Amino acid sequence: MVSFGNLARKIFGSSNDRRVRAYQPRVDAINALEEEIQALSDGDLAARTDMFREQLAGGAKLDDLLVPAFATVREAARRVIGLRPFDVQLIGGMILHENSIAEMKTGEGKTLVATLPVYLNALEGKGVHVVTVNDYLAQRDAEWMGQVYAFLGMTTATIVHGLDDDARRAAYAADITYATNNELGFDYLRDNMKYDRQSMAQRGHHYAIVDEVDSILIDEARTPLIISGPLDDRSELYNTIDAFIPMLSEADYEIDEKQRSASFTEDGTEKLENMLKEAGLLKGESLYDIENVAIVHHVNNALKAHRLFTRDKDYIVRNGEIVIIDEFTGRMMPGRRYSEGQHQALEAKEHVKIQPENQTLASITFQNYFRMYTKLAGMTGTAATEAEEFGNIYGLEVVEVPTNLPIARADEDDEVYRTAEEKYKAIIEEITAARNKKQPVLVGTTSIEKSEALAALLKEAGVKDFQVLNARYHEQEAHIISQAGVPGSITIATNMAGRGTDIQLGGNVEMRIEQELQGIEDEAERAKKTAEIRAEVQKLKDQAISAGGLYVLATERHESRRIDNQLRGRSGRQGDPGRSKFFLSLQDDLMRIFGSDRMDGMLQKLGLKEGEAIVHPWINKALERAQKKVEARNFDIRKNLLKFDDVMNDQRKVIFEQRLELMDSEDVTEDVAEMRHEVIDTLVSRHIPEKAYAEQWDTAALKEEVGQYLNLDLPIEEWAAEEGIAEDDLRERLTAEADKAATERTERYGPETMAYVEKSVVLQTLDHLWREHLVNLDHLRSVVGFRGMAQRDPLQEYKSEAFELFQTLLSQLRMHVTGQLMRVEIVQQAADAPQPHEPDTMEAHHIDATTGEDEFSEPPAIGGGAAVMAPSRMVAASERDPNDPSTWGKVGRNELCPCGSGKKYKHCHGAYA
Template identity: 55%
Template sequence: MLGALAKAMFGSSNERYVKKLDKTVARINAYEPQLEAFSDDELKAQTVKFREQLAAGASLDDILPEAFATVREASKRVFGMRHFDVQMIGGIVLHRGEIAEMRTGEGKTLVATTATYLNALEGKGVHVVTVNDYLAKRDAEWMGQLHRFLGLTVGVIVPNLNEYERREAYNADITYATNNELGFDYLRDNMKHERSQMTQRPFNFAIVDEVDSILIDEARTPLIISGPTDDKSDLYISVDAVIKNLPEELYEADEKTKNITLTEDGVEWAERQLEAAGLLEGSNLYDVENTQVVHHLDQALKANVMFKRDIDYVVKDDKVVIIDEFTGRMMDGRRWSNGLHQAVEAKEGVKIEPENQTMASITFQNYFRMYPKLSGMTGTAATEAPEFYDIYKMNVVTIPTNVPVQRIDDEDEFYKNTHDKFGAIAKLIRERQEIGQPVLVGTVSIEKSELLSEFLNRENVKHAVLNARFHEQEAHIVAQAGSPGAVTVATNMAGRGTDIQLGGNVEFRIEDELRDMPEGAERDAAIAKIKAEVAEAKAAVLASGGLCVIGTERHESRRIDNQLRGRSGRQGDPGMSKFYLCLEDDLLRIFGPDTLFSRMMNSNLADGEAIGSKWLSKAIETAQKKVEARNYDIRKQVVEYDDVMNDQRKVIYEQRSDIMDAETVDDVVVDMRRDTVNTIVGDACPPGSYPEQWDVEALVNRAYEVLGLEVPLAEWMEEDGVDPEVIEERISALADARMAERMADQQEVWRTVEKSILLERLDHYWKEHLATLDALRQVVFLRAYAQKTPINEYKQEAFGLFEKMLETIREDVTRILSTAEFRFQQQPEEMSLPELPSFLTGHIDPLTGELDASMGSQVPGAEAMLSALGTAAPLAAHAVEGGDPYADLGLSRNALCPCGSGNKYKHCHGAVA
């Protein structure tokens, strides 16, 4: 009661915060008359002036008012658009590293130019992140005009750029890119072997457009770079043979979630069977050494018990083909992940295709938290404000609209079933179309869109169906969705980034209709005609009530519903929105078939009859809040598990970075050798033991195997007072002497050899470690049955595995450098460092469930390194006629040539004639 009274008197905390920013906006406005008098050249000179002020010690906040005013004046000259005061407030919020929640149609793309320009003045780079490639290209071209006018450079990252083009784009003052491209480039950079090959600069500042989609919706699944792994066909077949003999009473299956677990007796039975098959290390199934076996056992269980032939998949041409559970269609080329597809192939006795192994992965949460300053903008973020603060430490600030909203939001209507509901929607749409009112219909899936389309065809309603798979074409259709009588059916993602303008969009019509018409009087006349037609159409649409938005059911997140509603009523336009629901909707099924709500609906509603009440709407909102909380818990769990890996990822990537930057890694190699000697001696001569208890034979064998040394341990032990420390010192001295002898005549080349082997072994074991962690995560939840917290168990096991991995790397690097035979080339300067192997980049779209996978660069694998170092002759360099046009760019000789040939620079334009 008191809180409501205080809010009525003083406004909400958000309103008070926004009001404080009015003083800064007043200072920005004060510069306007002065800047209006500037010539274009004087306005462009502002950028040089601001950079000089920053170099002299001024802060970005000091120059903000004048810099924002400069952007506003430039926008008036370049676009003919003047930033509203509320857009300036949005820009200040972005600059402060917060989220600006602005209604659809308030010009978020233009808002970003202020904060982008200001932060780009430091020269450290600003990233503007979009949800798809079309928007990245569009915004870079569109807003890039303003930034280039003011003297800044603009780059854009899209698929299929070569390394040189990517590096150039990242070195620009402002870079537009999608979240996927940024994340994959970060992972790829940390798989390279020379600093000069890396494309990204250190992180500085990012503005995330549609921040709720990128940092919340897409954050459910990590980005993954994967490559082919070793053939494990025998293991799949062996485990499958064990599972085929498993009695039914030894497992519990949950068909709803397709989960299956062994009972206690089942675990004991599996241990004995796996032990007999020679697949178990020790006798305990859940020892950390058996993590991979448990993972394969789990997948074989699912394949044999939960996945049914001709229901979940078919066997066609000796291949297992997945059947889509929603459409019943065969999905050629799609494969289940985590070894499940291979387990089904083993079950059916067809050829087992090798699975792809994770080579690098990161969640969007951990990627974007690496930016020292991060901000975002969207039309809907307030409902997720706690999550934004908990995960990213970003506050959500709701920016008032430039003109008060005129849209009318009708109460929801409830029907008994989908048939009645869609019939009512189709009739309403026909009525609206007859009076010339445009209609936008939002559905939650492609299947629902197609079903509604059938109802609309029965009513003879002309309409367009969109499903967000082809962003560019759909942006053109959505842009005209405000034309008189237009009916557009769209799934959740369709049309994002494109405003629906009443009467139609002039720019898009000009582009679509006059693309091939040359400049001249005829084109000018055609443009004038289009503008007149759009103005006339807009007047007709306004008279009909503006855009009508219809929701065919409530989404599990209120935010998605608000996004749909927000399409109507932009910039003070009239409009209306209404949601239609029924008992068969996904969300309403949360109430269950036997609840009071559903019984009341079934008993009191006749076919085709609808009811609406605030109580029912409130009940739906409560259900949505519960689902939102559950989804937040899922995302939080993803972060908790990835945080464990992230700490380890930072250590590995920092080590890689240090190795690449170092002139020589002698000290690292020596430390590794000493640690390895310490481990070998410690294993054979445990602390506190007597000499007669030492495993002399094992120590001698290990010293020869790892260090290539014949250790006279028997002689040393005959001496009085010899102890493990003395033995360790003597072995280290022998190993150092051997290494000095090996590298005596090849000092310079040996430095490259050491660096190459160190990086290659680090990458190899990190890849194996990721696979083990992935398998561990799949099964660690079983620890809950022992009253243990899975995440704590995961942290503990992951730490132990990481320590073991580092120990293995130390020993393997020492073994290769100490024992491998190298035959060096006559021209060591042409010796190539190992490059990235072929790989797949993948990220599952959480809204469609589709794997967004693409092939990476086709280059030789790192395993070819030793032969390249030892026996291969350097590739023949060829001279390029006309000299080297890229000589002044300072390119690495191992980088791809900028000409686009696909060859290395040193084998193309950088070749010596």
């Protein structure tokens, strides 16, 4: 029986079909302009950019210009790079212009699609950001598509790791900026640690198109970008606690694989308490006393390290370091570290050198960074399964764009075996059969361990000519992928997500030309060799097509349907034939976690013999339901994390906006005076109870704190003894004396010098307190979950306590700033006054999901935008030797250069630093 919903879809099409059809009139309008625009000269075509800008200045809207602008870009692309966007690519461009996600299959030309909305939105002159997942793609796409933009009179730039601040500012000033998600996020954080507006790199967040949007906004959403500085070494504590875990039995703890959590039973807690007492680490009697919060955190991390983290699956040990393996891509992620002591717990478990923990100086999640953009859009091959999350969190609708040519890939039903041994035996037979008929095979695995086990089985079966692509060998990745479509090739890949290189049947022509023509200078020889390679690849492509195209053979289902779809999507590119099939066993992680015991019993009753598989669409549907459950759980986790992060994000926005206001102010004297008056109000209300008699006032304590915070020695006790004195009278006298002292200090040092010092003190104090506040929020976050046991909502508890902590921060800011400024003594000229500077040592951490490399793990270029900053200190002018720059310390950019040239430092020696 056909449901009404299915019947309606058959007659009217799905909502996605209807939306795609709605773009057709504009596609027709663009096509109608093609002949007219093709007749234009290069100069006239390029001049259309200025014409569009004039129309915008005259009140036209971007939507009014969409048809002529898209037609212009299509013709420019055809002339400059020899690519003419298909009609479906025009539709993809319109979707991106409308703040949505364009889901386009692998090989459908997303890079070219982006040029259409990028050009249109760049006409406004506010800057457009195109976000990619690694430096290579950012540079490749910017150089490739930059030719089109340059032809049309627009500037293009690329942000990559290692650029200095000046280069970054110039890149953000371009009409179109290609950059990685990491670079954009860290530049934002670093900008908000700067001390003057001119040194900031970014100029706003207007419009961004995120490539591989599911990888960046879903897979990486749970990992914040962090700029941090080191804390004290606590390696002894980690080693001591690590030694306790092997002494526990399975009855002492409970493991939940689904939730990735571990906890101690009552017996286990008692054993641990005794061991901790003997080691002198337990304060009080109970492990869960409030003063033992840090110890609880450490023992939980140690238990997780031993029972939830598996070597060669979650991490590997390389060169005496723990290197994390990305669960989605199977890549090594050098430089990436688990936070909150978990990485140190793994180092203790594996008995390698324990690296010190870091204190967070600034952080932001990609969720909150990309939500700052006025307009946001994305593109990927797989987004539909996460459409709800994109809609709820980012307000992005997912629209599936039809392929230019029909998909010819055959997606076969899964084969399910009872045991892993039977499954692998069937896989080896299938790979051998495909190789014998010269069909290229891409084998997908879910971990390094499994890819290497399969490689060993292939060798045993006499198959030796295959390639393994996983985190251990990712250096050869591009070459391996470029040849994965050659007839008879076998490529084993770990979590084959978007790798940035197309698998083309017969092999990748451009990659081969690049490799094989290295060192050949003669143009005739190069042309001859190029023609030979193209002919050979075409012949190999025909052979691969006749063998059935690329065969994607998966050895397991991932917990996310999207990752499975990415793997399937590697085959069937641009209408090529292909085939995909998943081989499963009841011992696979997903099957085991979601109740394969009942299925095993049922299959045995049905008489399933050894080596036989069950193949049925119902099995696929049951597995999809299991995957949906996992996806829903992961979505809930990310949604919950976002709720907590939103609390910090709201406070971050307040602090960062306050910093910008301070930097933009020439003079913060009024703000400082307001802080001083609020401090006086606080001191008076603290020591003079409301409606109390003068004899009840605590004048001694008030006098002491006035000395401490206002640096004034005043006869407060004598004032209080006066007949008829009121609280307001006392407050007015204190305010008058404090203002008088501040005025005298300004007259003594000069208004300009004092304004500079005030601004510096306020900014530095604000930053110092904000960093302490981040640490406090981290600690609160790690313990607030326990409030749930008392039937209190952890999120509400976190919100209220985080608010109280923030109020404390603001109060401390007023106190600290007032205390410093009422004591400041300036013995140098204004140019030599202490300049605010970024923290002595900073490290930036976040992993690139596509390359597996931490782009911020090494020191940047000199003067560079700062993953690791060298320590710096202020040096008095009298102590500087003009001939020895090592004695200068930190020099202000606008100071006269200490070398004596008479130029400003930034135009002299500072030009190189």
